[in-house]
């Protein structure tokens with residue numbers, strides 16, 4: 001121990017039970033990073049009887065945290081909970097011991113699903129309701145995903161091994177659904193969808209943090225797969241953070257906040273905290289961005305701007321009265337080619353993807369931005385221009401100016417604890433390496449593994465929960481052999 005202040009611990013609860021999954025091979029495991037991925041894996045490993053410690057440089061939650069703006073509490077980061085089946089699989093794994101784990105999230109369908117997409121060819125609500133002129137085209141588009149839907153849970157939660165028959169069946173379904181197309185753009189073009197629907201569908205390539213011509217074809221199917229089941233916890237997304245912390249605490253997980261890891265020695269499973277304190281475990285799992293982890297191991301991994309996923313500016317505004325807007329509105333860029341060129345060059349695009357969430361007096365405007373660690377606040381000319389476009393399109397000119405207070409989280413904020421430049425989903429992988437089929441680098445060394453957004457292409461909540469389940473499976477197979 002150095003003269004450094006000991007890391008602050010936020011969870012001191014004793015173990016409440018002895019899990020039936022506990023083996024004779026209980027290990028001391030250190031997890032780097034207390035974002036959703038680190039916390040989810042911590043609960044799973046705690047369930048198996050391991051002694052788990054999470055080290056978090058800032059506050060637990062990572063990109064999901066609470067901020068108070070104008071006296072109102074906002075949950076930052078993820079706003080749409082998709083693929084709830086992955087969450088249920090996570091809970092089921094935690095209750096394999098037969099203790100039962102009622103779903104504490106109380107997921108509620110989000111009114112309007114994925115929201116109204118304001119394309120240059122007209123407004124398209126997704127899902128497209130019956131009676132809408134695009135309903136028949138939407139139904140035909142959605143049918144293309146039917147073959148994949150029953151297998152998606154497998155793809156998201158099963159280690160990608162061709163020796164596993166379930167994984168092979170799911171992979172075959174993916175190939176049938178994507179029809180041999182490599183990219184989302186290629187798939188959309190081949191379907192000859194009406195322009196407005198095609199534009200709305202293309203928008204969801206951004207779930208991979210990439211333009212449609214760079215994102216794997218799977219992402220063109222995302223609206224079909226999720227539009228009918230978009231949800232949010234009854235008490236907001238922050239409930240997911242509270243739940244993961246509580247599930248971990250009940251399994252003895254210790255979470256140390258303001259404990260920044262500054263060095264990692266994989267062979268010795270040893271980490272050094274800021275100030276010099278050294279902690280040794282049997283095994284380390286990094287839930288950090290892989291480039292950040294490499295630096296902690298003394299390695300240099302290049303991350304050119306053109307090979308990063310997008311970043312964003314999130315504006316959280318406390319309005320004096322409820323906004324006269326639907327729950328979710330989406331404004332895609334007018335031209336995805338121009339948008340892609342700007343992102344790859346690290347330039348601000350003339351118009352960007354904007355996602356608007358209205359919840360009573362709470363307004364969140366999320367603007368996609370290049371991953372160059374810019375500090376973009378509400379007064380920045382580009383941000384103002386994008387907000388004006390949003391307000392004009394939604395028919396609420398001057399809405400943000402009425403706010404009692406506005407807080408902005410910019411690419412600089414996301415860069416502080418994540419990938420260089422604030423790339424939200426980490427490095428951009430080529431389309432042929434994206435999606436569930438690419439070999440995941442979970443095991444970097446027998447004593448150093450990794451989970452989290454940067455390990456999973458398009459690493460939103462389903463991918464990181466699914467990744468935690470996969471790593472739990474794989475670690476279960478090898479931990480008994482670790483000496």
Ligand SMILES: Cc1cc2nc3c(=O)[nH]c(=O)nc-3n(C[C@H](O)[C@H](O)[C@H](O)COP(=O)(O)OP(=O)(O)OC[C@H]3O[C@@H](n4cnc5c(N)ncnc54)[C@H](O)[C@@H]3O)c2cc1C
Nearest residue numbers: 033035036037057062063078079080261417452453460461
């Ligand atoms: C604006 C925005 C909107 C989004 N919308 C959605 C959505 O609607 N749906 C969805 O599913 N996903 C969404 N996402 C993505 C989702 O929020 C993330 O994928 C997820 O929160 C990432 O979790 P993580 O644990 O992998 O990474 P992070 O949250 O980045 O966690 C990594 C943690 O590591 C910590 N850390 C870094 N360096 C160190 C160190 N040296 N020592 C110790 N700790 C360290 C960081 O402080 C951080 O807490 C959105 C993200 C953003 C930013």
